[in-house]
Amino acid sequence: GQSLEQPSEVTAVEGAIVQINCTYQTSGFYGLSWYQQHDGGAPTFLSYNALDGLEETGRFSSFLSRSDSYGYLLLQELQMKDSASYFCAVNTGFQKLVFGTGTRLLVSP
Amino acid sequence: DTEVTQTPKHLVMGMTNKKSLKCEQHMGHRAMYWYKQKAKKPPELMFVYSYEKLSINESVPSRFSPECPNSSLLNLHLHALQPEDSALYLCASSLGTGTQSPYEQYFGPGTRLTVT
Numbered sequence: 001g002q003s004l005e006q007p008s009e010v011t012a013v014e015g016a017i018v019q020i021n022c023t024y025q026t027s028g029f030y031g032l033s034w035y036q037q038h039d040g041g042a043p044t045f046l047s048y049n050a051l052d053g054l055e056e057t058g059r060f061s062s063f064l065s066r067s068d069s070y071g072y073l074l075l076q077e078l079q080m081k082d083s084a085s086y087f088c089a090v091n092t093g094f095q096k097l098v099f100g101t102g103t104r105l106l107v108s109p
Numbered sequence: 110d111t112e113v114t115q116t117p118k119h120l121v122m123g124m125t126n127k128k129s130l131k132c133e134q135h136m137g138h139r140a141m142y143w144y145k146q147k148a149k150k151p152p153e154l155m156f157v158y159s160y161e162k163l164s165i166n167e168s169v170p171s172r173f174s175p176e177c178p179n180s181s182l183l184n185l186h187l188h189a190l191q192p193e194d195s196a197l198y199l200c201a202s203s204l205g206t207g208t209q210s211p212y213e214q215y216f217g218p219g220t221r222l223t224v225t
Binding site: 050068087104 | 159209212
């Protein structure tokens with residue numbers, strides 16, 4: 001079967017740094033994507049790691065270790081607008097993404 | 110234009126009704142997807158169309174019937190639904206379905222469906 005595990009909820013204050021972890025077991029792995037979804041909104045693409053290491057995109061960075069079947073999303077200089085659900089998703093190479101369980105991030109003032 | 114549009118935004122239907130959801134993109138993407146999402150859960154893949162042909166059906170009940178009339182349009186026909194089918198239905202598109210292509214998908218705002 002396929003499983004992608006994430007913490008269900010993470011809380012932090014504005015200006016802080018937070019890390020959202022994702023561990024996966026999938027049949028097929030071509031890369032790990034991250035998506036953000038605000039309440040009532042559509043998922044939006046944040047980043048993708050096909051190779052091991054860190055990818056940085058502004059305040060957001062994403063890391064992948066294929067040998068550990070593990071990745072994380074790092075959000076820096078947190079803002080209130082970052083309060084949302086975050087999903088990791090594995091590109092299995094079979095024409096589809098498999099989404100993780102999702103992490104709800106709550107940013108407080 | 111990096112937008113995927115979906116209509117209607119909200120839909121309430123009885124268990125004996127027939128309705129359709131519509132999705133449109135003009136990004137030249139050749140892969141389109143239907144997902145179902147329940148509250149506080151991840152999107153759950155239903156169907157994948159690649160170059161206007163159905164390539165994946167994730168064992169979805171036949172009361173859901175997808176259709177891809179052309180490369181920009183995707184429909185989901187609904188009939189004889191059950192109350193447990195109430196959910197947010199999301200459409201998405203990506204450049205293609207080659208091994209790396211599905212990683213970046215553009216999602217529409219969704220149709221919130223309530224079955225009574």
